[in-house]
Amino acid sequence: MKTPLESLQTRLRQPHVREDVLAAFVVSVLLIPQSLAYAMLAGLPPQIGLYASLLPLFAYAALGSSPVLAVGPVAVLALMIAQALGGLPAGVSPAEGALVLAAEMGLILLLAAALRLDALASLLSVPVLYGFETGATLSIAISQLPVLIGSPAQGVDLPSLIREFWAHGLVWQDLTLAYGLGACALLLAGRRWLPPTLARLAPLGLLLAAMGLAWLTDARSQGVTLLGSLPPLDLRPSLPRLDAALWLALLPHALLLALMAYVSSLVVAESLARRRGERVNPAAELRGLGAANLMAAFSGGMPVGGSFSRSVLLQDAGSRSRLSGAFVALFMGLAMVLLAAPLAWLPKAVLSATILVAVLSGLKLQLFVEAWRYARPEALLMLLVCLTVLGVNLAVGLGLGVLGSIALLLQRSARPHVAQIGRVPGTEHYRNVDRHAVECQPDVMGLRIDESLVFTNARGLSDAVQAYLQTQPQVRRVLLLMSPVNSIDFSGLEALRELHAGLMQQGRRLDLSEVKGPVLDRLRASGWQRWFEGRVFLSHHQGMVEGERPLRDDPSPVI
């Protein structure tokens, strides 16, 4: 095993360092405004976002797995941090809370890596994830409105903003509004009309222009809120406050943050890896993100995750290895030294415009339409999660979504589709008699139950078979096609045994076909030879053909 430092040294000798440096520069240009803005969104001093974009990136470069995952402050996580820090006990500053959150997240992610809990991410279905992200994105956009227009309203979520606007009316400051709307318009125009290379530099250019304008016209004296001077670069290690009550109070939030940071980063890394025909190592992602967050906790940062927009940029700009993340950090350090003084003149409304344009351009409403067309109940769940995130909070929305996904899955498995099957003429293939022109035998019934035999549907097995037999009482033999049966749990085994016993009492015979290897292995291990008197056929066709011969006495399966 190489140490992280050694592997970093190896990487530095690779030939594609040039590409990585260039990609890193392009991403840093976007990261400077975003890191300031997302710290502000989380209710933290702006420089914390810059610190979170420095050393954590080295940690991910050393331990992560994706060459194009851009780690750092992320909009959705920032909103979750804001909600988590909303209930801090008196005497604890938001910055201290953010350090504890980052430390807890880091430990949770590393623990999850050690316990191989990466599969838990699969509990978040696509509808839940997109419902959540859409709700969070809209919440973020809404939270930026007061800053954008210079209103004194303090609310960070939709209900409290509505109450404030209802109580005090919509108040704005003219010049701030001009800065905010102007920045929005320029950013949108840049995305639309500038060539890609220039468009990538637009956010930084806008920042520089806005700072210059504010300094020339002395915007502060005209009532525009500015960012204010940042403290000088200070890389002394920070220590999260060791206060058991505080850690315990923030733990549920940290769990949720860790889950979202992991899942959203994984989705980004996987979708980019697919484009290159590569695979992602989920355990390495857990380690990389865990290390990055622990590093954030010890270097005065805030919780970090993988950013979709910046990762796409990193890939498009030609990043070849995780080293690009380390170069991004170096550029960020340089920027902090060079920009610390001028940033004091940046109007906050311009930063808000950066957030607004960044998050709203990530909205994918098309997915709602597609879900609605494909699966109504899942589309409704998506909408429910989105509205709950908007109107209540992120945690409740996510919880409802996970429970809803599980309920839909159980419901599907509880009501399997059942079909009588017959032979497609001229082939050895058997299909539903209601959908295809197929041939049947009068005394043998081929049945297909489209589900694994598990507890949710086990009790209905005999019933489903009996319903078909009542329409064709002359049937002496039932051949159950087991290719849709991917597993049989203990309830399913009991159901199969009862179906078998019931058919025997009626003087009928139960045979099985196309039982999969892993399923048959377990049936054999359970000693089913003691009660199962039918036969198991390799293919359904063989089962239909063999059945025409007289039954053999020995019940030994064919396979």
Place this chain on the structure above:
Amino acid sequence: MKTPLESLQTRLRQPHVREDVLAAFVVSVLLIPQSLAYAMLAGLPPQIGLYASLLPLFAYAALGSSPVLAVGPVAVLALMIAQALGGLPAGVSPAEGALVLAAEMGLILLLAAALRLDALASLLSVPVLYGFETGATLSIAISQLPVLIGSPAQGVDLPSLIREFWAHGLVWQDLTLAYGLGACALLLAGRRWLPPTLARLAPLGLLLAAMGLAWLTDARSQGVTLLGSLPPLDLRPSLPRLDAALWLALLPHALLLALMAYVSSLVVAESLARRRGERVNPAAELRGLGAANLMAAFSGGMPVGGSFSRSVLLQDAGSRSRLSGAFVALFMGLAMVLLAAPLAWLPKAVLSATILVAVLSGLKLQLFVEAWRYARPEALLMLLVCLTVLGVNLAVGLGLGVLGSIALLLQRSARPHVAQIGRVPGTEHYRNVDRHAVECQPDVMGLRIDESLVFTNARGLSDAVQAYLQTQPQVRRVLLLMSPVNSIDFSGLEALRELHAGLMQQGRRLDLSEVKGPVLDRLRASGWQRWFEGRVFLSHHQGMVEGERPLRDDPSPVI
């Protein structure tokens, strides 16, 4: 629609009334001691068990569906009632609490029938149900020990009994112990050595003998606790106390009781119906049980359900219709008139012996062994539920069990078995290359993923396919056998689309075979023609053979 009274009249004119009367007599003989004993077990005056065995049986006969389900007081429900009534507010007698519970259960069951919630019963898997019943049975047996030996201990569950015995030592009353153990021995001997007809009369004979002996020897004066005189038969309607706080406090218990009463009755009715090749109507069972419990609430009874032992007896004794239940009720009324006075002399230890022998003979430990052999995790869940019921309480045990079953189901669907498949020589059938001697083509890979494409495994789809492709990079075409795919949810659809896009970018082609009708219907409705450029083959064999021809330009599916 006939009214219940009309349908009862129709039934009375049926020819099999004689069989029903005989079966009813045999069951009444067992029901007399059991109804007294289960009322006692529930912490209620003994006559309440008798009332619960009268009018509720008419209600089930009118609205239920099973001709052999013996409704009335049940041991496991009695234990649940005892736990529910343990926390009654001051000033409410257990009998009043039992009426409220029965009324709530009746309303819940009727509401469930109206809302078609019968599918919720499928949440109780076999391991959970047997773990629960075993734990409850052992709890019941333990709760009878103090009565059987004449100890003053009051505990109704294992932990409190252990504490009491620990604190006060094991105290018993000699003559009570003699009655109790003697009754146990005689009941067990009767089951073992008497011919079946006489064995059925044994419990009543034992009761009569014990009453006679206690009267002759004046057992009360020698310290034996007797049942005491019952109030005379009183069929005036009772009214459950209309106290919102009381109803609310008992509601969770009533929900649990309703679920268990329904599921355990359904299991009994279904297992007996299977022997006759008949089907059970779950909605009618809900209505019948709901009506029976409502009737219990208005006639001074307690919550009722279907008894396994008495139902088997009813079927074995030749019951042909639900009318037998009504005759059981008539016999019970007669018994109450005739036996009210002598029952006063019945030693409680003899009743406890009846309960002990009845419940312990229903223990099926064999199922634990079978579960252990077939599915280790489910056997452990069974044991966990059993121990939780014994050591904590019934509600926690049941809750843990349901959550555990769902977790195991999710885990199974999250880690599907994947196999490369090849042609079984001389057939059109394709099986796992690792298990069978099959033929493969070098440039086309046949793959089978043994699970529906749902959110728990969707994220792993591309990964699983990519893992196989990395071992055979020369493959130009992947043919996915869809027969194990019983459904595709929205997450699965996205995964399929991403797999398709990923393979396209690598210059490979994705085709599907044996997509089931319902799955294909939904894919088409979603408009997948816009992105899916592969083909859908009716059979996997066709897909392998057709692939040898040049690809057609039109992407229209074959089916």
